[in-house]
Amino acid sequence: MEKVEVAKKFAKDIRIQVIKMVTAANSGHPGGPLGLADIYAALYTSILNHDPKNPELPERDRLILSNGHVCAVRYAAMGLSGYFPVEDLLTFRNINSYLQGHPSTRYMKGIESSSGSLGQGLSVSVGLALGAKLKKETYKIYTCISDGECGEGMTWEAAQSAVHFKTDNLIAFMDRNYIQIDGNTEEVMKLEPLDKKFEMFGWNVINADGHNMEEIFSAFAKAKQHTGGPTLIVFRTILGKGVSYMENNPKWHGTPPNKEQEAQALAELA
Numbered sequence: 059m060e061k062v063e064v065a066k067k068f069a070k071d072i073r074i075q076v077i078k079m080v081t082a083a084n085s086g087h088p089g090g091p092l093g094l095a096d097i098y099a100a101l102y103t104s105i106l107n108h109d110p111k112n113p114e115l116p117e118r119d120r121l122i123l124s125n126g127h128v129c130a131v132r133y134a135a136m137g138l139s140g141y142f143p144v145e146d147l148l149t150f151r152n153i154n155s156y157l158q159g160h161p162s163t164r165y166m167k168g169i170e171s172s173s174g175s176l177g178q179g180l181s182v183s184v185g186l187a188l189g190a191k192l193k194k195e196t197y198k199i200y201t202c203i204s205d206g207e208c209g210e211g212m213t214w215e216a217a218q219s220a221v222h223f224k225t226d227n228l229i230a231f232m233d234r235n236y237i238q239i240d241g242n243t244e245e246v247m248k249l250e251p252l253d254k255k256f257e258m259f260g261w262n263v264i265n266a267d268g269h270n271m272e273e274i275f276s277a278f279a280k281a282k283q284h285t286g287g288p289t290l291i292v293f294r295t296i297l298g299k300g301v302s303y304m305e306n307n308p309k310w311h312g313t314p315p316n317k318e319q320e321a322q323a324l325a326e327l328a
Contacts (some may be wrong), residue, residue, distance in 0.1 A: 060103045062271045068138065073300050073327050075134035075147050081320040083151035086159060089297040089310040091131035093235050093268070094202070097293060100274045102135040107197065110140035113168035119197050120170045120186055124179020125204035125233065126160040127312070137222040141168050149252075177210035179203055180230060184216050187288075189227035198282065201230040206238030209247035214259070218322035221260035229281045231291040233268070237308050253292050255267050261290045268293030300327050 072095040080086040102108070123132055130150065137144045149155035156165035162172040172180050183201040190197060207213055220228055223244045232252070240246050249255075255264045262284045266277040274293070281289040295313065298304025301323040315323060 065096070065103045065271050065275075068103050068135075070327060071138055072099055072131060072134045072301075074324060075138065075144070076130045077160055077301070077315065077323045077327065079130050079134065079147050079150040080314045081317065082148045084314050086130055086314055087127045087312045088130070088301075088306075088314065089237070089304055089312075090128035090233060090235075091134070091305065092124065092203070092301060093295040093297045093299045094128060094131045094233055095134075095255035095299065096104060096232075096269050096271060097202075097231065097295075098131050098135045098150065100271060101200065103277070104138050105278050106200065108139075109170075110136070110168075113141060117197055118297050119193070120183075120199045122171050122179045122183045122186070122199065122201045123173055124202060125176060125207060126173025126302055128202075128204075128233070129157075129159070129161045129173075132161065136168055142166075142273065166301055171233050176204065176207040177212045177294075179207075180220070181231065183228055184220050184223070184225060187220070187228040188223055190227055191225070197227070199225075199228045201228065203230055204238070205232055205234045205236065205243050205249060205252065206246070208232075208249050208252060209243075211309045217259050217261065219254060224286060225288045226285045228288040229278070229291070230288065231277075233295050234292050235295045235297040235306075237290075237297045237306070237311060239308070241308050241313050253290075256290045256292075262286055263268050264289065264291045266291055266293055268295035269299060301312045302326060 077093045080088045108116045150157045150183045160173045161169045268274040277291045304310040
């Protein structure tokens with residue numbers, strides 16, 4: 059399928075840009091963005107209704123990034139899509155750059171919400187979903203959440219509200235890699251069975267492999283067809299996917315590679 063091959067190539071380009079960005083900044087989070095690259099490739103090449111030349115298109119789908127520290131993946135996807143010059147990605151986290159360490163609506167268009175503290179994205183999304191319904195808009199609210207933030211109460215308040223108000227225009231997707239800054243999620247704060255917990259709240263839950271492009275497209279297609287309430291796609295992912303020394307290693311949650319490590323990563327991703 060052509061769209062699958064296009065997305066796979068785009069995901070590879072995202073990963074390459076992420077490594078270059080974080081190394082150039084000598085700061086940032088490489089692990090999460092590498093793990094989310096396949097999902098963001100599918101979103102930006104095919105799934106989202108968006109226009110890089112018109113970032114504020116009224117009928118555009120909204121994409122909320124709750125775990126804002128993984129913004130390198132979104133910036134890379136946006137740059138490669140034509141929102142801004144790709145070479146600007148190398149200004150990532152510079153003091154005067156619009157590509158800050160957390161996305162901000164203050165600095166650039168195409169960003170729907172500013173982020174900082176984890177756990178706020180789902181609440182923001184419920185508000186946007188309700189607003190869209192009141193205005194009888196047909197666009198979708200896509201929300202990227204992390205597994206670690208599911209240890210926070212605000213996430214579950216939003217999850218309950220989303221069901222109560224029947225926000226079937228809300229599609230959340232989770233980066234389920236079992237890793238947060240302090241280690242394995244199940245050791246920091248046991249979360250399992252996450253899918254069952256959301257189901258008990260009343261969510262439509264879909265489990266999928268976050269590195270299988272066919273499954274990614276299928277999961278989003280099923281989510282878009284669901285009516286009557288919100289959908290959560292639990293994507294099983296590998297932190298640091300594509301770079302051997304980063305995969306499943308909590309160290310690379312927020313540690314930039316040095317030049318030698320960059321060279322190895324780029325060679326593996328080539």
